[in-house]
Amino acid sequence: xxxxxxxxxxxxxxxxxxxxxxxxxxxxxxxxPQFFDLRxxxxxxxxxxxxxxxRVAPVALLAxxxxxxxxxxxxxxxxxxxxxxxGAIAASLADAHGLPLALAAALGAGLLCGLWNGFLVAxxxxxxxxxxLILMVAGRGVAQxxxxxxxxxxxxxxxVWLGNGAVLGVPTPVVVVLGMLVVTGAVVRGxxxxxxxxxxxxxxxxxELAGIGTRTMILAVYVxxxxxxxxxxxxxxxxxxxxxxxxxxxxxxxxxxxxxxxxGTSLFGGRFSLVLAMVGALIIQAMNTGILxxxxxxxxxxxxxxxxxxxxxxxxxxxxxxxxxVLGRARQ
Amino acid sequence: xxxxxxxxxxxLEVRGLxxxxxxxxxxxxxxxxxxxxxxxxxxxxNGAGKSTLIKAVTxxxxxxAGIVRLSGTEVALRSAKAAVDAGIATVYQEVNLLLNLxxxxxxxxxxxxxxxxxxxxxxxxxxxxxxxxxxxxxxxxAEPLGNYSVAVQHIAxxxxxxxxxxxxLILDEPTASLDRHEVEVLFAVMRKLATRGIGVVFVTHxxxxxxxxxxxxxxxxNGRLIGERKTAELPRIELIRMMLxxxxxxxxxxRAAAQVRQAGELxxxxxxxxxxxxxxxxxxxxxxxxxxxxxxxxGSGRTExxxxxxxxxxxxxxxxxxxxxxxxxxxxxxxxxxxxxxxPEERKTEGIIADLTVRENIVLALxxxxxxxKPLSRSEQDEIAMRFIRLLDIRPxxxxxxxxxxxxxNQQKVLLARWLATAPRVLVLDEPTRGIDVGAHAExxxxxxxxxxxxxxxLVISSExxxxxxxxxxxxxxxxxSHIDELEGEAIDISNxxxxxxxxxxxxxxxxxx
Numbered sequence: 001x002x003x004x005x006x007x008x009x010x011x012x013x014x015x016x017x018x019x020x021x022x023x024x025x026x027x028x029x030x031x032x033p034q035f036f037d038l039r040x041x042x043x044x045x046x047x048x049x050x051x052x053x054x055r056v057a058p059v060a061l062l063a064x065x066x067x068x069x070x071x072x073x074x075x076x077x078x079x080x081x082x083x084x085x086x087g088a089i090a091a092s093l094a095d096a097h098g099l100p101l102a103l104a105a106a107l108g109a110g111l112l113c114g115l116w117n118g119f120l121v122a123x124x125x126x127x128x129x130x131x132x133l134i135l136m137v138a139g140r141g142v143a144q145x146x147x148x149x150x151x152x153x154x155x156x157x158x159x160v161w162l163g164n165g166a167v168l169g170v171p172t173p174v175v176v177v178l179g180m181l182v183v184t185g186a187v188v189r190g191x192x193x194x195x196x197x198x199x200x201x202x203x204x205x206x207x208e209l210a211g212i213g214t215r216t217m218i219l220a221v222y223v224x225x226x227x228x229x230x231x232x233x234x235x236x237x238x239x240x241x242x243x244x245x246x247x248x249x250x251x252x253x254x255x256x257x258x259x260x261x262x263x264g265t266s267l268f269g270g271r272f273s274l275v276l277a278m279v280g281a282l283i284i285q286a287m288n289t290g291i292l293x294x295x296x297x298x299x300x301x302x303x304x305x306x307x308x309x310x311x312x313x314x315x316x317x318x319x320x321x322x323x324x325x326v327l328g329r330a331r332q
Numbered sequence: 333x334x335x336x337x338x339x340x341x342x343x344l345e346v347r348g349l350x351x352x353x354x355x356x357x358x359x360x361x362x363x364x365x366x367x368x369x370x371x372x373x374x375x376x377x378n379g380a381g382k383s384t385l386i387k388a389v390t391x392x393x394x395x396x397a398g399i400v401r402l403s404g405t406e407v408a409l410r411s412a413k414a415a416v417d418a419g420i421a422t423v424y425q426e427v428n429l430l431l432n433l434x435x436x437x438x439x440x441x442x443x444x445x446x447x448x449x450x451x452x453x454x455x456x457x458x459x460x461x462x463x464x465x466x467x468x469x470x471x472x473x474a475e476p477l478g479n480y481s482v483a484v485q486h487i488a489x490x491x492x493x494x495x496x497x498x499x500x501l502i503l504d505e506p507t508a509s510l511d512r513h514e515v516e517v518l519f520a521v522m523r524k525l526a527t528r529g530i531g532v533v534f535v536t537h538x539x540x541x542x543x544x545x546x547x548x549x550x551x552x553x554n555g556r557l558i559g560e561r562k563t564a565e566l567p568r569i570e571l572i573r574m575m576l577x578x579x580x581x582x583x584x585x586x587r588a589a590a591q592v593r594q595a596g597e598l599x600x601x602x603x604x605x606x607x608x609x610x611x612x613x614x615x616x617x618x619x620x621x622x623x624x625x626x627x628x629x630x631g632s633g634r635t636e637x638x639x640x641x642x643x644x645x646x647x648x649x650x651x652x653x654x655x656x657x658x659x660x661x662x663x664x665x666x667x668x669x670x671x672x673x674x675x676p677e678e679r680k681t682e683g684i685i686a687d688l689t690v691r692e693n694i695v696l697a698l699x700x701x702x703x704x705x706k707p708l709s710r711s712e713q714d715e716i717a718m719r720f721i722r723l724l725d726i727r728p729x730x731x732x733x734x735x736x737x738x739x740x741x742n743q744q745k746v747l748l749a750r751w752l753a754t755a756p757r758v759l760v761l762d763e764p765t766r767g768i769d770v771g772a773h774a775e776x777x778x779x780x781x782x783x784x785x786x787x788x789x790x791l792v793i794s795s796e797x798x799x800x801x802x803x804x805x806x807x808x809x810x811x812x813x814s815h816i817d818e819l820e821g822e823a824i825d826i827s828n829x830x831x832x833x834x835x836x837x838x839x840x841x842x843x844x845x846x
Contacts, residue, residue, distance in 0.1 A: 202685040211668030
C-alpha cells in the first residue's frame, strides 16, 4: 500500500510547486529567524509571513484572471496598465464621491478594458499578445491623463481600509484575494465554464465543432481578467493612499504570467489550476521578501527569481522528467 | 500486378517498403518504380499512403522495412537534407521558401556565391535570371519572392531543386492552388524537365491533369500498392475503381441483407443549399432511420456538404427546415441545438481534445448543449462516460485517461459517444473508418447500422465505396463540388457510382488529350 500511495503523491499535480514554496519559506526562515513570528497590533496581525501574504495581493489578483486567459491559449499583457487606470480612477473619486462609486467606476473601467481585449481577440481574431499590447501601452497613457500626470492622493478612510485594514486580524488585501479565489473557483468549477475553457484552450476548432461558443468563452475570460486587474489596482492604490499612473502595476503583468506558469498552466492552453497559480504568486513574493530580509541588495532579486523560475519549469518539463527517469534507470 | 513491361532505365526503385505508426499500418510492402524522363502520377485517396511513401523515401521518417535504390545503388537516406544531396528533391504544396527574401536569395540560399566572405549579390542575380530563363520565366529576381504568384513560387522552388542537381523531382499537390493558366506554365516546366531525363513524381487529385501530363500511374489504397499502369492503357473508370473500390465481384452479396428498412419520416430538408466557391447548391432530405452516403473523389465536395449541413460553414443560398420549421444553421452551436452531431474527418485537429480525459471528451457536446449554467455533476459525468465506454467497448475502459493516449479506433468511438450522449436526431460522419485498424473498422460499421435502426438519420462520407454500398439507403454522388447523381435501392452498386463519378469528366479529359 505504502509504495503506491507514495507514487500517487509523487505524481500528483502541484507537488513541485508546493515543495518549492516550502523550500523557499524554509530558506526565508534561515535568513531571518523571526520569519514565522506573528504579533497582533491594533487589531491586525503583523510579521514577515503576513507581509508576504499582504504584498502578494495585487499579483495574486492578476494571476487569478491571467490563469483563465492563458488556459484559453491567450495572454493579457495589459493587466499592469489596467491596474494603473483603476487605481487612478479610484483615487480621483474616493474623497469626493465615496468608496462605493469609486470602486464601481474602477471595476467598471476594468470590465471595459477586458471587453476591449476580448473583442480584439475573440471577434477580430487578433493574436492575444499583440491585441493586449495595445492596451498595455495605451492604458498607461489613459491613467496618466486621469491623474493629469500627478500622483493623486486621497484620505477617504474606507478606501484606505481596503489597503491597510484588517478583518478579524487578517489584512484586508488578503481577505479580498481569498474572496476572489472562492468566487472565481465557484464560478469556474461550479458551472461548466472550467471544462469549456479547458476544451477551448486545448483545441479551439474541435471545441467549436462540439457546439461550444468559443468566442463567448474567450470574451468572458478577458473580461474577468480585466475585472481582477482593476481590483488589484484599487488595492495597490489603497495600500499607498495614492495613485501613481507611471509606476502602479508596472511590469506586474510579467509576474502574473510567471505565477501562472509556475503554477503549471501551459502557455499552450488547456488544463489550468487557480490554486496553483496562487501558489506560484506566493513563491515569487516569498522570494522577494526573503531577499529583502536577507540584507542583500534588491538587485539580486531578479537573478534569484530567474533561477527559481528555471528550476520550477525544469521540474515540470516532460523532457527533463524523461532524462531524469533515464538517469535513474541507468543507475539501477 | 505490374502491367507495364517496357524496361526504361529505372531511376528510383522502392521495394517492399513498410511503415507503421503504432498499430496503424500506413504502408505495407509497397513497390514503386520511377524511370528517367517520365512523369509518374502517384494517386490515392486521403490516407492511402502517398505522403507517407514520399516521406519514407526522402528520409523524413525512418522506414520499418524495404529498400530504396537510386540509379541501381541502394541508398539509406536519414534526413530530408540527405535526400536533396542524393538528388531527390521534393516540392510541397506549401512552398518551403522565404517569401520576404528576394527570388535570387531564395534560389541560392545556403550556397550563395561569395568573395572574401561577402555575398556577390550581382553574380547571384545574374545566375538567378539565367536559371529562371531556362524555365521561360523572365522576372526581376531582386524582388521579394512573396510579390509573385504561387505558380512562380512553385517554379522557383523547382528551379532551386533542379539546380541542386536533382535527378528525381517529387511534386506533392503542386497544382492545388493554381489557376488553369498557371497549371499550363507548370506543366511546360515539368515536360521540359522530363526531356532532360529527370524523373518527376506528380501527386495530385485532379484526374484530368493526370491524363493530360502523366506517362504512368501508380495507385495506392489503404497503404497498399494497387497497381502501376501506363496512362494511355488505363481507362478513367478503371482508374477510379483502383482508387476507390475493391474488385466488383466482391460487392453485391453484402448488400442484400442490409436493405429491408423502411425510410422513416422526414426530419431535415435542405433546398438549394450552397455556398459560392465552396459547394454548388444542392437539395438534401434526411429521414429517420436512413443512411445517406456521400460518394465522390477527394475534393469533390463531400466534406464541404457535411460542413454546410452542420453549420461549420455558412450557406449563402437556399433554406433549411428541421421538423418542418425553417431554421438557420449559422454555427455548429445552432446545428447542435437542432439535434445535429458531426464527427469530422480530421480526428486529431478537429475532433479530440487530446489533453482532456475520455470522460471530459464524451460529455463535452452534451455540456455545451445544456449551457454553462447547468453543469453535469461529476457523478452524472462518470455515469455517462461509463455507459458509453461499455456500450461502444472503448478500450482501455478508463474514463480518466487522456484521450490522446488512445488508439485511433477508440478515439473515434469516444467522438461517437460524445454525440450519442446528446441524443442527436442527425449524425454526420466524415470518414468514420479512416485510419482505424480492421477490427475497429467492422465495429464502427456495425454501430452505424444499429444507430440507424434506432431511428437516427445518418449522413456518412467514405472513400471506401464498398463500405458506402454496404450501409447506405441512398447514395449521393458528387463531382467538382456539386451533387451530380442520387442512387436509391437496387441502383446502389459500385459500378453505378463509378460510372456517375467518371461520366462527364471523361469528355473533358478527351478534349484535354486532343
